[in-house]
Amino acid sequence: MTLRLTNTLSRSKEVFKPLDDRRVSIYCCGVTVYDLCHLGHARSYIVWDVLRRYLCWPGQSDGAYVVKFVQNFTDIDDKILNRAAEQGLAMEQVSERNISAYFQDMDALNILRADAMPRATGCLDGIRDLIAELEHKGAAYSADGDVYFAVMKQAGYGKLSGRDLCEQQEGASGRTTTTEEGRKHHPFDFALWKGAKPGEPSFPSPWGPGRPGWHIECSAMVRQELGDTIDIHLGGADLIFPHHENEIAQSEAASGKPLARYWLHNGMVNVGGEKMSKSLGNFTTIRALLESGVSPMTLRLFVLQAHYRKPLDFTLEGLDAAATGWKGLSAALAVGQTYADSLGWGASAGSALGSAVGPADREWPEELRVSRDRFREAMDDDLNTAAALGELFELARPLRALANRLRIGDVASEAERAMEDRWTLLVELAGVLGLAAEREVVQAAAEGISDESQSGLSDVAIEALVEQRKAAKAARDFASADRLRNELKAQGIDLVDKPGGVTVWLRG
RNA sequence: GGCGGCAUGGCCAAGUGGUAAGGCAGAGGAUUGCAAAUCCUUUACCCCCAGUUCGAAUCUGGGUGCCGCCUCCA
Structure with a gap:
């Protein structure tokens, strides 16, 4: 083709x-x-x-x-x-x-x-x-x-x-x-x-x-x-x-x-x-749109989800949908940098991000080669970016799941550690569409658990509150537990309750 | 009036002859005290009519609706 x-x-x-x-x-x-x-x-x-x-x-x-x-x-x-x-x-x-x-x-x-x-x-x-x-x-x-x-x-x-x-x-x-x-x-x-x-x-x-x-x-x-x-x-x-x-x-x-x-x-x-x-x-x-808090990549995704020759109706609903879509894609794109150490990845981590031209062609596993071909066929057909994005989302799905689980402290499985190629390909193809995890997104995710310079509360203070809430929950004092959760939320701290009574906190 | 284009699930949107990508929303499940977040699963016969064909969202004709250009405009 x-x-x-x-x-x-x-x-x-x-x-x-x-x-x-x-x-x-x-x-x-x-x-x-x-x-x-x-x-x-x-x-x-x-x-x-x-x-x-x-x-x-x-x-x-x-x-x-x-x-x-x-x-x-x-x-x-x-x-x-x-x-x-x-x-x-x-x-x-x-x-x-x-x-x-x-x-x-x-x-x-x-x-x-x-x-x-x-x-x-x-x-x-x-x-x-x-x-x-x-x-x-x-x-x-x-x-x-x-x-x-x-x-x-x-x-x-x-x-x-x-x-x-x-x-x-x-x-x-x-x-x-x-x-x-x-x-x-x-x-x-x-x-x-x-x-x-x-x-x-x-x-x-x-x-x-x-x-x-x-x-x-x-x-x-x-x-x-x-x-x-x-x-x-x-x-x-x-x-x-x-x-x-x-x-x-x-x-x-x-x-x-x-x-x-x-x-x-x-x-x-x-x-x-x-x-x-x-x-x-x-x-x-x-x-005005960017100042209202819409991310540039959300706008890019919104635009590229339609074929370039067709009229595109601008609506806030459509933009919201694109924002949610970008959130997932972005998590997948960022996973390789954010968790390079724990995943043992990193060979191509920095270079591929945001560059106009991806890594040179190479041998891909069969499944990824098919994805790559589909992406190319879509683009070859009069720049069918909507179809090309479909491929990107499919490529991103398991990476997004991985990113979201790592974010709350889960450990990557053997199979997930083996997804570096998939991630590299995703970053490359997204780059062709000019889509790349924004610096802020990468940093926020990376700093999420350990950073203590941003919020007014120190890690120690937060952990103390989380412990208080845990105690309240144990006493079935859910009113206090919810109040503590809301207070932390107001400080930009999100709590994630995981199985086994473990609570992870993240700076939002 | 002339020229061009579009009509696919709740919304957006791919798909140009062989039984409908993807995103968002929704639903169900997992988890949870509840919620949020997250993960898994899941929802369409394609504007109407006629025709061509073994077979059409996909081709042809007609109809309806919508849009762009005909003035500056990405």
């Missing part, structure tokens, strides 16, 4: 074969940095992060590719200007603030940083050159300081989105009222360069001061970073038209070559059946 991806250009799954045998070039449409990112952005970048990790994974069907992943920041835009005006800031200040917030949020979600992250402001020469080239070739025309792309001149316009210029023209005929519309030869013509209005920030150009249109930024940045034809172009499904259609038109008019061989689009995040978006005001920012 080999990787197959749904290409929006053909609307079908195609076998993935990069231009170069071992290298893959990817361009992902980034954000316009006028505000914080919300869960729609989180989903998009999580799924593309998984694509990237999978391509780089040595265990993948075609072997590890060398990926160059480019993602832009749109830092010239009307919305940024509006935001700057509202807040009395310069455009750059708004951009910088949101770019640093972007990194903070995406780093938290364990999304690998792109190899290059060009900004529109850093690519103005390339943008102006490209526009001039298009104008020279007759694909664009200038009008009163604006420059427009002439869609009728570009054969194949509409091939990505399935749009027909003639039909659409009729539907749009009532919309030519504004001055901008008046300058266009065709309603679908779009601005490559917008002349500046008085007082607006602007950049010089052969057509007068102004700023670039949104679509041309991406065309120029792709060309600058990756060349005329790239392997994969990524983005949200809402970008298919007009953004990606226009990008294709511009780039292909200039180069005469295909812009991208595979176009992949992720489905939207919905709220109550409607798309989450700034304009509808129904969005939750990544930051």
Whole structure:
């Protein structure tokens, strides 16, 4: 088997074969940095992060590719200007603030940083050159300081989105009222360069001061970073038209070559059946969600439990379910580090955790080899992360049970000590999905029984209270016993009653 | 109106011709004085109708419902 991806250009799954045998070039449409990112952005970048990790994974069907992943920041835009005006800031200040917030949020979600992250402001020469080239070739025309792309001149316009210029023209005929519309030869013509209005920030150009249109930024940045034809172009499904259609038109008019061989689009995040978006005001920012106590890995799991092309409804119930699911998976992932000593494991303990690329391929026991193959088959089938996660959960089940029993002081059986391979595989495959036990989780579990620096109560004090409760229980004074238990609970100490009257306490 | 997509158990969600992964919730059991936590076990004939087929959730046609794009948008 080999990787197959749904290409929006053909609307079908195609076998993935990069231009170069071992290298893959990817361009992902980034954000316009006028505000914080919300869960729609989180989903998009999580799924593309998984694509990237999978391509780089040595265990993948075609072997590890060398990926160059480019993602832009749109830092010239009307919305940024509006935001700057509202807040009395310069455009750059708004951009910088949101770019640093972007990194903070995406780093938290364990999304690998792109190899290059060009900004529109850093690519103005390339943008102006490209526009001039298009104008020279007759694909664009200038009008009163604006420059427009002439869609009728570009054969194949509409091939990505399935749009027909003639039909659409009729539907749009009532919309030519504004001055901008008046300058266009065709309603679908779009601005490559917008002349500046008085007082607006602007950049010089052969057509007068102004700023670039949104679509041309991406065309120029792709060309600058990756060349005329790239392997994969990524983005949200809402970008298919007009953004990606226009990008294709511009780039292909200039180069005469295909812009991208595979176009992949992720489905939207919905709220109550409607798309989450700034304009509808129904969005939750990544930051707000994480600050509310939701773990980054919970969000990651929530996103990856659905196929990337389908709409995903965001609900608190769904998130809770993912949180509980992650709790179990996380326990299994952490068991190897947390209990390495008592299990006699540890060969690969540190290295595999959180790394993008797992341990090199090797011989696995039959059962694990089957799991690994199933995982790979699922991922090969258009990144079926939901099915891949199913494999992860099955792999994790006995490890989770082991972790939970060790946590309350049980001793591992012979069979359980022999599960190191299973654990190593789980960590490797989870890593392909960018899932890793969080540091806090590992530490909390490791420090659970012996640590005495966190809580206000010392171990000795706690043990004394546990003894008191034991005595109360023996005297059948359950009211006192329960009161002691509640007091400890309030201090963050959980009691676990085990068979034989033994009580274990854990710092929650 | 045009283009595209979706419809699987209480919820989420895999599965594209041979008798339904996984997660959450629920139920039963173990443990417990009770509870919590934990462990084990367990719950579906796949929106409707017609058709193709030995056989369909899975293919075809029709219907119904929902969503996205057609303006900025991941």
